[in-house]
Amino acid sequence: MEELNSEPFTKKEGSRALLFEHCEKECLLPLPSRRFELFERTVAKVAPDYHVQFAKCLYSVHPKYIGEKVQVKADASTVLIYFHGDEIARHKRCICRGQRSTDPSHIPPAHQEVLGWSGDAFRAEARRIGPFCEVLIDRILGSRQYEVQSYKVCRGVLNLRRKF
Numbered sequence: 001m002e003e004l005n006s007e008p009f010t011k012k013e014g015s016r017a018l019l020f021e022h023c024e025k026e027c028l029l030p031l032p033s034r035r036f037e038l039f040e041r042t043v044a045k046v047a048p049d050y051h052v053q054f055a056k057c058l059y060s061v062h063p064k065y066i067g068e069k070v071q072v073k074a075d076a077s078t079v080l081i082y083f084h085g086d087e088i089a090r091h092k093r094c095i096c097r098g099q100r101s102t103d104p105s106h107i108p109p110a111h112q113e114v115l116g117w118s119g120d121a122f123r124a125e126a127r128r129i130g131p132f133c134e135v136l137i138d139r140i141l142g143s144r145q146y147e148v149q150s151y152k153v154c155r156g157v158l159n160l161r162r163k164f
Contacts, residue, residue, distance in 0.1 A: 057094035060106040
């Protein structure tokens with residue numbers, strides 16, 4: 001590389017190395033202290049279970065943002081969620097498809113009443129359909145770390161009664 005840069009130009013005086021030393025080197029800025037990171041950005045809507053879907057994973061936000069459109073910004077290790085430019089949630093990025101990251105502070109006690117959904121309401125509705133449906137809903141409700149995370153699945157199962 002040094003040999004190529006020090007070869008003289010064919011149509012003008014000097015070489016690449018001389019041009020760099022005398023003209024370009026003084027214009028260089030120091031490298032930034034932090035390494036450049038590439039971010040992915042998207043817009044997502046907060047679901048009724050107060051989670052945002054990004055890269056086939058779910059990340060929680062405060063329930064007051066249900067139904068709102070938020071900006072999601074992610075690098076290799078962190079997912080940041082913004083509403084009107086203000087950061088509202090920060091999560092470690094999930095690795096596996098379908099994985100959830102739920103901050104316990106995003107689960108308020110009155111959450112179930114706000115949505116009109118609760119484990120007891122789903123069990124009562126399943127009981128009216130039949131005993132096997134009730135057993136299935138019980139298993140679904142117990143399958144997640146937080147019961148509220150299974151509400152969408154329960155709603156989907158109970159909605160199947162319209163077809164069958």
